[in-house]
Amino acid sequence: MAKAGGLPSCGFAVFADKGGQxxxxxxxxxxxxxxxxxxGVRGNARALCTALTTLLGVGGTVHAKGALADVEVQxxxxxxxxxxxxxxxxxxxxxxxxxxxxxTVVERSCGYDAFLKEEEGTRKxxxxxHRAGPTLEPPEPPEDAPCRAWHx
Numbered sequence: 001m002a003k004a005g006g007l008p009s010c011g012f013a014v015f016a017d018k019g020g021q022x023x024x025x026x027x028x029x030x031x032x033x034x035x036x037x038x039x040g041v042r043g044n045a046r047a048l049c050t051a052l053t054t055l056l057g058v059g060g061t062v063h064a065k066g067a068l069a070d071v072e073v074q075x076x077x078x079x080x081x082x083x084x085x086x087x088x089x090x091x092x093x094x095x096x097x098x099x100x101x102x103x104t105v106v107e108r109s110c111g112y113d114a115f116l117k118e119e120e121g122t123r124k125x126x127x128x129x130h131r132a133g134p135t136l137e138p139p140e141p142p143e144d145a146p147c148r149a150w151h152x
Contacts, residue, residue: 008089008090008092010047010048010051010088010089010090011043011044011047012041012042012043012044012045012047012048012090013041013042013043013090013091013092014038014040014041014042014048014085014090014091014092015040015042015091015092015093016091016092016093017093020093022038022081022082022085022091023038023039023040024036024037024038024078024081024082025037025039026076026078033074034075034076035072035073035074035075036072036073036074036075036076036077036078036081037070037071037072037073038052038070038071038072038073038081038085039068039070040068040070041068041069041070041071042067042068045062045064045069045070045071046062048071048088048090049061049062049071049073051084051088052071052073052081052084053073055084055087055088056073056077056080056081056084058073058074058075058077059073059074060072060073060074
């Protein structure tokens, strides 16, 4: 059920651009830190920030800009944030008719593949220490050894 003002029941909405993409941007901050910014959030931006930080396991903050707000999420998280916005059901606007991506099958064949497929027993080891030697049983202690009295 939608609330008054066109917001979904969660209390916040993010509006996609004309191509159907969410308004996500990656900014670079001091010391090379990257931040994913969700711009133009309507409604309770603090609730969106809390939901995203919980889902993604990262930190975040909110910057109010009049009636709208920007939500910042730590790290370069564009795909994960877009998936989370879709999962939360707060992404609004044109969805854009997306054709399914063509499936690409990559096959390769090289000499190394044949080497990897060989069985362990048929492969020649490179060094002597890799060869399995005979397993040696520990020698039995003499009958009058003191350890026989301890261990029986």
